[in-house]
Amino acid sequence: MRIAYLHAGSIPSVYANGIHVMRMCDAFADAGHDITLYALPGTQPADDPHAYYGVRHRFPIRGVPAPDYTPAGYWARAARVRALLLRDTAPDLLYGRDPYSLALASDIAPFVYETHQLWGDTYPTRVERRLLARPTLARVVVITHALARDFRQAHDRSARLPLLVEPDCADVPDHQPASPAPDLPGRPGVPRIGYVGHLYPGRGIDLILDLADRLPGLDFHLVGGTHEDRVRWEEPCRLPNVYFHGHRPPGVVPAYFPLFDVVLAPYQEKVYAAGGLGETSRWASPMKLFEYLAHGRAVVASDLPVLREVLQDRVNCLLCPPADRAAWVAALTELCADGALRRALGDEGRRQVVERYTWRERAERVLAALDRPATV
Known part of the structure; x- marks a missing residue:
């Protein structure tokens, strides 16, 4: 056709x-x-x-x-x-x-x-x-x-x-062109927590920085964002365990996923598109979420009704109320300590993408x- x-x-x-x-x-x-x-x-x-x-x-x-x-x-x-x-x-x-x-x-x-x-x-x-x-x-x-x-x-x-x-x-990793793995900064042997996506209002960037402050034993990597948005978040950040990587071409982003032990989808109750136009949290189906699952990563995501159309708590992710920061700390702490749980969530997420998404x-x-x- x-x-x-x-x-x-x-x-x-x-x-x-x-x-x-x-x-x-x-x-x-x-x-x-x-x-x-x-x-x-x-x-x-x-x-x-x-x-x-x-x-x-x-x-x-x-x-x-x-x-x-x-x-x-x-x-x-x-x-x-x-x-x-x-x-x-x-x-x-x-x-x-x-x-x-x-x-x-x-x-x-x-x-x-x-x-x-x-x-x-x-x-x-x-x-x-x-x-x-x-x-x-x-x-x-x-x-x-x-x-x-x-x-x-x-x-x-x-x-x-x-x-x-x-x-x-998402495309499953086996079907994507090979890209060299990036050389991430950070401390050897320290769990890496990843976020991939834009830095717009409602994406939970303030939550990620708060988690980094509360969990100094973890390294946090944020991949994505326009230059202006990156500057707005990075310049005032004084946390030594936070790394902003900025925008990367979509063709090389898949090389980052295997480097993360846990990935975050901290969408808030109001999520805005580029330029603050269009509040989309009621209808969102984030591509990065499916890419997380396709790469078999353990996901911690916001417990929003629309995301429950795909996500199941303790089946293919851990879900936390967007504003409950103590719950996010507990979820990250649990996943970093429990390799079997990370693998189980990641394997199930990847299976679901391969079969349906x-x-x-x-x-x-x-x-x-x-x-x-x-x-x-």
Whole structure:
């Protein structure tokens, strides 16, 4: 099948949406489809976007700029995307997270709209409603059951929407390009506690620093974050057992996971996206969480209702109330002292990813679901 993936973000970039989009395009290609990605031009220096993201397949990437980042600018860009689609070989299916381009190109082919949040009372919501009324709409893909419920309630035609819930995923390590292991600083023989992800508000960075202060016998490594966010957290930090590694290309991040004894997912009750835009804790399906599990790491995560769609306390992780710092101290202390428990949690998490949460399987499910009734 010829698939055109329409993305309203930049490729390459430092943002998680770019990782998700590239992983899905890679999975479509791995399943034998002819995939072309239409995205905004990159905002992160990278000579080779495919190597930057560590994907296995080299599919075409079309950079389509917007004259400005206003509704008028996005519509103008959507017109450019539509013209490219007509100039290139016509796709059999449109797929993407760009409501403007999907709406304008919906007469070219059937389309699947994927969304990871509700827009609220904003202009994109009006675009989304226009999109959902298109007769060529084949599927709406959301990442959690919580989002599916809220999405149905938010849209007038919700009872008839063909919704499919597909969580985020991970590639199992055996299927990833080999990257050299980084040389981590720290004390020999001291347990390494890892966090991988952005440093936005609500990601629990203050909790991690408090844990480092309370547990001086452990070394804490934070991988990720924009330069500005890293400076904001690192400059005032005086703890000798905390190491900020900054942003790393997604293609080399998997080399960090095996170096950590325990990994943290300390999401708070309110979690914000880039620039503080969009509070997403109610609907989140964090990619890094699945990557933790795929690498067989022992995870300590926040006990949030949406994360319980995937996580089970003392089955594939330890869950702690986000604000109960004593519980986090106890969980880390227990895992660092109990190697058998670390291995059991890690093995079960990896097994679940292999059986249910790989990008290839996700790609096959979102396409297979096009010819059968959706279930939520």
